[in-house]
Amino acid sequence: MEKELEQAGFGKVWLAGAGPGDIGLLTVKTAQLIKEADVIVYDALISAEILTQIPAQTEKIHVGKRSGNHLVPQEEISRILVREAKKGKKVLRLKGGDPFVFGRGGEEVEALVREQIPFEVVPGVTSCTAVPAYGGIPVTHRDWTSSFHVITGHARKDGSCRIDFPSLVRLDGTLIFLMGMARLGWIVKGLLEAGMKESMPAAVLEKGTTAKQRRVIGTLQDIEKKARQAEIQPPAIILVGAVCSFSSAFTWAEKRSLGGRQFLTTRPVQNSSILAKRLRDLGAQVIELPAIRTEEISPNEAFDCALQKTGTRGDEEWMVFTSPVGVSAFFAQLRKRKMDIRTLLCRRSQIKIAAIGSATAAALCEAGFFADLVPKMYNAEELGRMLAKQAKPGSHITIFRAKEGSPLLVPPLHEAGLFVEDVALYRTCIQKEEAWKEKIGSMLENGEIDAVTFTSASTVKGFVKAMEGLSFSRIQAVCIGEQTAQEARKYGMQTEVAAVASMDGMEELILQKYGGR
């Protein structure tokens, strides 16, 4: 059947849950679909951390709706899914939490069935259990409660909201209300009138599993007042039951070194940042904004020329690399020419290799080369100075790097009388991703992002371009080195510079400044 539909040019829809916010709670299947879909139709509740994983070329349709402020009516969402699938596309319908838990996933499936569109459902981690877990509350506990019940507090179209409070009270389990914040007072009143004790523990959990999660713990008697005082905003869930009293003893999310912190890393499109993983491991939420893109220069006559000459001039020659991207671009160029490193090794000069820092040296090592020189301070100027000292007088230095490489590397080499050839292997281009500009812009303005990390001057340029029009003066910029910081200061950002220009250095600085609360 599905084969027939495929032959008829139909695509397919995946109705998938994205979990409650933390990217780590995305299922493996949904994470894969995010990378593979042609078009993604997503809700307001999907976190920026997850949205920024969507590739630039993927079509994105925002159908976000918040209670009372419907952006796109439900029927229209179903129509969009059918329309896109009929174009033959791989459609990912991305919903907060689990698609079938108050997600109106059922209605969307009805439309797909009606139109005979092939589909799959990918369950997600639902906020009902995950948000309490991140708030230190087990929804069941052998000694206290043997069931939990999930209830919507959302009113019907006619404004009524029917909840059978006496039955709920009789169940004697944990009660979990979703979409109930607008009716918290009414829910409390209903439970009390049905005979629940005023001393029954209760909790309100806001933006659970995210860096900005907050909770209010109380009893039925005071929970409404406490939630009002704390100005709790949706999305939030209301929990009623004895298990709520575990919350303070079982707190864990906020206790992680970077718990409660949110960072934005500006990464090259091609690779997700190592720094993002490290910060997440320490408990932070990390939005990875693709800010730059590297493009190999091809055809590359300058490289061909350099390759012919390298190793043929004098006793000693140096090959210099200034980034891991440069290392992989170098070997990619060799592969393209069906050459391997023997081409260079069998020539007359001894070839030595210099790397700007530990990550570049590690990339070389991966390719089977141990760098002869890595400066103590990982920057272009220091590399130039060290190489000027170490290279044999009159030898040739070939630098394989980006077109827009630092101007500080070459002068010390020239001053030392060395011959320098600066070969551009790739270009760094600015990646402008319009789709998240508004969302991330308002998060930055509201102080929801603690700091933005930059690992090169070009990532600063890319970020500024992507966020054009934003006031940058309140942004805390964590920079890998002084040159990067200088670029950030041009736009008025507050800068901090890592003591060592490496991922370790960045991590250390972030932990010092934002860790251990």
Ligand code: SAH
């Ligand atoms: N399908 C979703 C629920 C959609 S209804 C799921 O399985 O989680 C939307 C309601 O879910 C919100 O009003 C709120 O009550 C709850 N919710 C979703 N994400 C939440 C979060 N991160 N923190 C607190 N409540 C959340």
